[in-house]
Amino acid sequence: MKKPHSLDYRALRPVLKAGTLAFKTTNDLKRLNHCIGQERALQALRFGLETKHQGYHLYAMGSSDLGKHELVREWVAAYAKQRPTPNDWCYIHNFDNPSKPTALALPPGMGHLLQQDMKTFVDEMSTSAQSIFESKQFRAEMKKIAHFSNKKFKLESNASSPSVKIKELSREKFLKEKRLRFKLIKAVISPPITVLKRKYKKYLPITKYLTATYKDILEHVDDLMHLDENTNALLFSPEQMTLAKYGVNLMVDNKDLKGAPVIFEPVPHYSNLICRIEYIQQQGNLVTHFTLIKPGALHLANGGYLIVDIRKLKKQPELWEIFKSTLYAQNIKIEPIERAVHTAKLISISPMPIPLQIKIILLGDRNTYYDLCQEDTDFTKLFKVIVDFDEDVDRNEKNIKLYAQLIGTLVKREKLLPFHADAVAAIIDFCSRLSEDIEKLSTHLRAIEDLIIESNYWAAMRHVKIVRASDVETAIHAKAYRTDRTRELYYEDIKRNFIIIHTRGESIGQVNCLSVRKVGYFSYGHPTRVTARIRKGKGRIIDIQREIKMAGPQHTKAGLIIANFLASRFSSDQLFSLSASLSFEQVYGYTDGDSASVGECCALLSAIANIPIRQSFAVTGSIDQYGEAQAVGGVNEKIEGFFDVCTMQGLTGHQGVLIPAVNRKNLMLKDSVVEAAKQKKFTIYLIDTIDDAMTLLTGLPVGKRQKNGEFTKDSLYYIIEKKLRGFAR
The missing domain is CATH 3.30.230.10 (Ribosomal Protein S5; domain 2)
Structure with a gap:
């Protein structure tokens, strides 16, 4: 039997010699413009992003400190810039069924334009109408109608059946006043509506909406007026809820977006992932309308890419089920919230669903992925693309050079002191220690970046201008000391x-x-x-x-x-x-x-x-x-x-x-x-x-x-x- 082998001390810690690196400090290195050792993940990501069929959403998996979140966002953002900018989305009032607001898709930037145009229209209508109803001409016309009606009242008061005649005369007076108000309001709104129709003549849904707005205002003139009890004057003073229906709720505004949107939702819950409907109290009831619908991340990422942390999403089972249903249906359906708040009655709405074209990228670890594959049949149907991040790469001459560039890039990005070659070598050795393999280098970017920042701190404490290997060793020992109380005990x-x-x-x-x-x-x-x-x-x-x-x-x-x-x-x-x-x-x-x-x-x-x-x-x-x-x-x-x-x-x-x-x-x-x-x-x-x-x-x-x-x-x-x-x- 052979004798068990004892190791020579040189085999216990293979060391990268600074002299083998072809630079003096990181100032001599070019910036690294790509990641190292994630070719498999990058290929999978590209495949998932370019595959448009249903169910090809992505799951990016790997340890939390691999930097996969930053890498995924960077890769997706670069891809999204090449994609077309998606439509704006608005909700407008449904004049036929107010409880079901209409969703309106418009070219990028037009939603904002329409919203501003309708706001200007409502403001100018309010100002112009108020000026007219306060004018001497309007008051004179009203007095004329009143004077003529009063004369008839006196003549008819001596008739055989005055009550019948007086009712008829009162109705006649009311109709004349209404026709006058109708005529004046029509004169106020017709020109701007005509201008807007001409402006949006290529967009049939908008011209139909403008026509419906015009008809609704004229049909509800009296709802826009009220009688001042002190002056007995008729004022144009509608309630805010009445005017709000002529506005535009711009849910998604892509006017400043170049390419497709990339949204990361750090804390997913129903109100910021799907939507939120706000309520106001009115006569003891909680009521809402379409302008109080607030967009969720799905709206904002529609036509683009949404990145979500699966651990946080999975902690809310009901939301997870709604999220999957939304992906299956390929539309965002806003369900009314059926719950009582105190004793108030809740009056909600059911907006028209918005079609959904989106690519979801879930970020998670491997155990979560395997659990979902076992427990959730919907998951494997919806998330068919695995973006698997490697935990390490081979320690060879090519990758050592790339890691040196990576370290130099991180140093420059964080605006740190330059690192000497021996400090870079020490960090590369640290990467092998992280991977627990002398033939590998860890890809845990967060740990590498932390070591770089902490090494810079200890060099600054020595008041030197270049970070050396001793500073890297000090940073490693100091971090261990900060956290090793349990070991010491x-x-x-x-x-x-x-x-x-x-x-x-x-x-x-x-x-x-x-x-x-x-x-x-x-x-x-x-x-x-x-x-x-x-x-x-x-x-x-x-x-x-x-x-x-x-x-x-x-x-x-x-x-x-x-x-x-x-x-x-x-x-x-x-x-x-x-x-x-x-x-x-x-x-x-x-x-x-x-x-x-x-x-x-x-x-x-x-x-x-x-x-x-x-x-x-x-x-x-x-x-x-x-x-x-x-x-x-x-x-x-x-x-x-x-x-x-x-x-x-x-x-x-x-x-x-x-x-x-x-x-x-x-x-x-x-x-x-x-x-x-x-x-x-x-x-x-x-x-x-x-x-x-x-x-x-x-x-x-x-x-x-x-x-x-x-x-x-x-x-x-x-x-x-x-x-x-x-x-x-």
Whole structure:
């Protein structure tokens, strides 16, 4: 059996040398005018935007800090500039059915023009009519009608049936006064209506509306007047609601828009996504009319593109259903709100639906997408295009140059100090650490931008003119310090022996396992003591975390794999007569994952053999049923966590961490670990199998099964198998 391999310190943190970059500072770099490594997403976005068929809306998925929101808006905005500008949309009064306002589509800019023209018309009508009704000529005509009627009243008062005649004369007087008012109002509104009809003669819906407005005003002249009780004078003073019906509610004004609209709705709810209808109180009732309809994001984005955060939309199930129905129907239907406010009666309207031509881009993560695919059949019919953002790109010469340009572009955009090449190299190394892969670079733009801004701050604090690699390192450490209070408290408990973690000596059935704890965006290594106890039994391994329901399905699966590995490795031809228990000591929260399964298995093997394990080592790794060590996540944080504890308790030169060999490519360890490894004070070992781990942890050869079916005599596995056969007798 080959000896487990220890890593040279140079393999623990591959470093990009500043000398390999062909510039001195970011001032020497050209701006980057495209994103890096998102060709798949860009192609999908282009396909979705150009496909006009029903159901080809888009779902952009990826981690929240990839910068996908900014990228999607930028890409869509660039595409939208090439598209035609959509129509304006107005609501106007429906003179045949006032409760169903009419939707009117007009060329861009004409909606605003019509709104201003109708406002001017109403204002001028009010002013002109009031002037006429206050004029001496109008009063003289009214006096003349009154004088003539009074003479007739006197003549008829002596007749045989005066009451009948007087009623007829009163009606005659009323009709003469009405005809006079009609004549004067007609004279006021006919010229401007004629002018407007001529102006909009090419737009039949507008000319029909103007004709209907003209007829309605003349039919309701009396509604526009009222008698002043003090002066007994007739005044042109209509109520606001009466005049409002001659106005135009401009829902969508595209007069200043070049291309198609791109709208992002950050906080979707019914009133700002679909629409809002406002109400006013009138004689104890809440009433509304078409001018109180307010547009939603769907109106504003009609003919263009709407970007919505699916997490916020999905939190409102009723709105989500309405939203999908709207996309299916391809029109925006404004439903009246049927709810009582206090004791007032609600009188609403049902506006004409507006046809909807729109492309929706939902922003969300992968889990939300998978959940929607499973739970919502409508979702897969409506959102057929996946825009999947890559989390990282290959770390090669081409992409390193592009990342340097990206950093330079961000520096210039934020108007920061220029970054030296060594600072750029440090940030690129940070990108590999983010991706947990020395062969990759993270595309998490938000984290990169944050590091750039914070590095600039620390350089400014030093009163220098160029940001150096030391400033980048300071920014990384400072950010960790701001968020690592939880880690410090945990390590302090270890130091004070409230939490027991041994980094020296030996113990039977006890292994230092490693996990990762996350607090916000900060992750840290969390050493945990795993213990095992064994006795003769019926082949059952009790996982205490699982028994008390504080373990997840992945942890449970790992426990079953360990049991099957032990039974097949040591008891394939006999009953597996072992009863054992496993415990994560001093862990009081929920546990999941399988990254401790190598350590758990080692603890069991140690307990069975009654052979101690070196506590100077910690272990991470997943195991399969054949005893192979499998890759795990968070390997850098895990190693650094145990290193910090060892440093706190004193480095001896014998301490280290065992990791699966396949995780070698994930190592981007902090400088203090690399330096300790260089000085032979701390070692990282690569293991391929559980056999490698047990050899390192016990110092004994595990043995090899001989032709006689038994393991090498006095080897570790020989002792274990002998013990289990004794249990089986």
